[in-house]
Amino acid sequence: MDEELKMVVATPFKKKAATSLSIKDFEFTLSFDLKWMAPPLASKVRDKAIASGLLRFEGNKLVPSFETAQVEIPTGFKPSPGLLAERTVLEELISMISIMSGKNEKEAIAIINNRQEQLGDLIDIEIAGLIAAKDAGCDTAAVYEKIHAKFFHAQST
Known part of the structure; x- marks a missing residue:
């Protein structure tokens, strides 16, 4: 599950070739560019990534806490429906x-x-x-x- 979330988080940064993104750009990429999820789910992904330590804020920008270049995104990858399932x-x-x-x-x-x-x-x-x-x-x-x-x-x- 964490590897999947890491891939989802890394993708907008890799797609935009950026080390930081605005919340809007991050969520827009997940929702509209990649067509992976509705905007409210993109917000939940962002919140989950922040809570788990994969993303952090620097000023008003989102910054990954890991090297996105080292994350391999398989061809045709799409997040599973269980990505946002509640964990204990x-x-x-x-x-x-x-x-x-x-x-x-x-x-x-x-x-x-x-x-x-x-x-x-x-x-x-x-x-x-x-x-x-x-x-x-x-x-x-x-x-x-x-x-x-x-x-x-x-x-x-």
């Missing part, structure tokens, strides 16, 4: 850690498991993932809210 909080954390650390998902899972073991297995795996993501330098604000809601709600019921 743990899956989001694994993805964040993987992107920020340059490690694959199995290694990111090992990092989370090690963090949980270091804390004596006294915390839930999502909390260990949150700590590991912060240690890796990830922006965990959106995921933090989901974890907080899950555990706060669980304690009040």
Whole structure:
């Protein structure tokens, strides 16, 4: 899934031969140039890419956090319908850690498991993932809210 999102994110930059794009240009390319999705879905792709660390803002421009030239886009590639499927909080954390650390998902899972073991297995795996993501330098604000809601709600019921 992350590789697919990376290919989708890289394509507008490769197509425009640019290192930064305005939000409008990024979404326009996905929607109208490539005809991959409706504009509201292009906005969701942008938001998902920002949340997962594949895109960031520099001023008012979107900039990929990876080398788009190193991403191979297969001939005839189109994103799958499941690209925007909701992921669990743990899956989001694994993805964040993987992107920020340059490690694959199995290694990111090992990092989370090690963090949980270091804390004596006294915390839930999502909390260990949150700590590991912060240690890796990830922006965990959106995921933090989901974890907080899950555990706060669980304690009040």
